[in-house]
Every structure is written in C-alpha cells, then in structure tokens.
Amino acid sequence: EEVPVEGVNTLQMFITNRCNLRCKGCFYEHKLGGKEMTMHEYGKHVIAHCNEISKVILMGGEPTLHPKLKDMIAFNHSLGLKTTIYTNGRRMRALEEISLKEVSIRVGIYGAEKSEKPLNKVQGANLPVTIVYMLRKDNIGELMQAAYDAEKSFSCRNFYISSIRDIAETHDFWKDNESTINNEEF
Numbered sequence: 001e002e003v004p005v006e007g008v009n010t011l012q013m014f015i016t017n018r019c020n021l022r023c024k025g026c027f028y029e030h031k032l033g034g035k036e037m038t039m040h041e042y043g044k045h046v047i048a049h050c051n052e053i054s055k056v057i058l059m060g061g062e063p064t065l066h067p068k069l070k071d072m073i074a075f076n077h078s079l080g081l082k083t084t085i086y087t088n089g090r091r092m093r094a095l096e097e098i099s100l101k102e103v104s105i106r107v108g109i110y111g112a113e114k115s116e117k118p119l120n121k122v123q124g125a126n127l128p129v130t131i132v133y134m135l136r137k138d139n140i141g142e143l144m145q146a147a148y149d150a151e152k153s154f155s156c157r158n159f160y161i162s163s164i165r166d167i168a169e170t171h172d173f174w175k176d177n178e179s180t181i182n183n184e185e186f
Contacts, residue, residue, distance in 0.1 A: 010055045010084075013037070013045065015072065019061040021088055023110065023117050032061055039068045043075060055082040064091040070098045077102055089122030089129075100127070104157075108132045111139040112146040119146045119153075128155040135163050136179040 014028070017035040026032075046056060056076050063069060063085050076083045082102045085095070089107035107129050110117040115138075119131065131150045133143060143161070150156040163180055 008055055009053045010057055011046065011049050011053045012057045012059055013042065013072075014059050014061070015042065015063055015069070016061040016066045018065045019088075020065065020090055021062070021117060023088075028059075028061065036066055039071055039075075042068070042072055046075065046079065046081070050079050050081065053081065055084060057084045057086055059086045062088055062091065064094040069094075073098060073100075073103055086132075088117055089119075092123035092127060095127060105129045106132050106160075108134055109146060110134050110136070112142040112149055114142060115139055118142075119149050122154070124153065126155065128157050130158040130160065131156055132160045132162055135161050135181055137181055138179070140181060 014031070015037045017031055017033045019026075019028075019032050022029065022032070056072075058066075058069070058072060060066070064087055066072070069085075073083050073085075077099075082104070084104045084106060086106045086108065089109070092105075092107075095105065105127055107122055108117065109115075109119045109122065109131060110133075112118055113120050117134075131146070131154070133146055135143065147159050150159050
C-alpha cells in the first residue's frame with residue numbers, strides 16, 4: 001500500500017565513527033574509526049538548525065555506542081524535536097534504559113539470516129522499530145522472509161526497502177554499483 005508522506009525537515013547527525021560491524025557496502029565504511037562527536041559539538045549544530053527542523057536523525061557508525069546518546073535524545077526533546085536512531089540493531093538493549101518519548105528507531109538489515117547484517121541477529125528488545133531492508137543483488141531472495149519475520153517477531157511499525165549505494169566505490173550516493181538492483185530488475 002502506498003501512503004502519501006508529508007516532508008519533514010531533518011538534521012542528520014553522524015555522532016560516532018565507531019561501529020560494531022563492518023558491513024559490505026556500508027555507505028559510511030570509509031569514515032569508520034574511533035572518533036565521536038562531543039556533546040558540546042552536538043548541541044552547537046542542533047541549536048544552529050533548531051528553528052528549521054522538526055527531527056534529528058542520529059547515525060554513525062553505530063549510534064548506540066555513543067556514551068552521550070541518552071543526553072543527545074534528552075537535548076532534542078528539550079527543544080521540542082523528535083529523534084530517530086538509525087542502528088544496526090545489535091545493541092537494542094542499550095536503548096531500554098533511555099526515555100524514548102518522541103523517538104523512533106530504524107534498524108538497517110541486509111537479509112533475513114545469511115548476510116553480515118541479518119534480521120535474525122537483531123536483539124529482541126521489546127521496542128517498536130522500523131526495518132530498513134538494504135536490497136542488493138545477493139539478498140533479494142531473503143526479502144519476503146525478512147518482511148514476514150519483522151512482522152512476526154518485532155513491534156515493526158514499517159518495513160522499508162532501500163537500495164545499496166557504495167559511496168566509497170562510486171563517490172556518488174545516486175550511482176549504481178555491481179551490488180545495486182536497478183529499477184528495471186526491481
């Protein structure tokens with residue numbers, strides 16, 4: 001079912017370069033390391049844009065690894081901003097101790113069972129999530145199983161299908177590479 005969506009001005013914040021996975025085709029793989037945004041830097045950027053946005057997306061690396069994640073969410077909330085955490089789902093239990101009012105959780109996966117980032121490895125925290133299935137040529141066969149499992153095993157609000165774009169390889173988010181399923185194939 002296609003649902004019309006209203007645009008929301010968002011600010012995407014890459015709060016950490018640390019990650020607990022090294023996924024093939026990760027668009028941020030070339031930036032991974034040990035660097036993290038300080039709370040001061042974070043506040044400065046959010047304040048600079050808070051009158052133009054209604055939501056902040058916390059990304060990385062893996063945002064659940066950032067020691068100030070709870071403070072960042074609380075800061076957003078104090079400004080009346082919603083927060084989305086974009087995670088690989090391996091550390092969902094780290095979110096159980098955080099107030100998630102006005103927070104949505106997106107879990108990026110590459111398959112149901114066989115990839116380096118499958119749905120069956122997502123921690124089974126009892127949190128409502130949106131699953132983002134990163135479709136590529138080698139995981140199209142698991143798409144329907146992942147959708148079924150997401151509905152059955154998680155409080156899955158939505159299931160999105162996205163495509164792999166390897167920025168490190170193509171230097172352009174919109175260019176296909178060998179893993180991308182083009183529109184005709186899809």
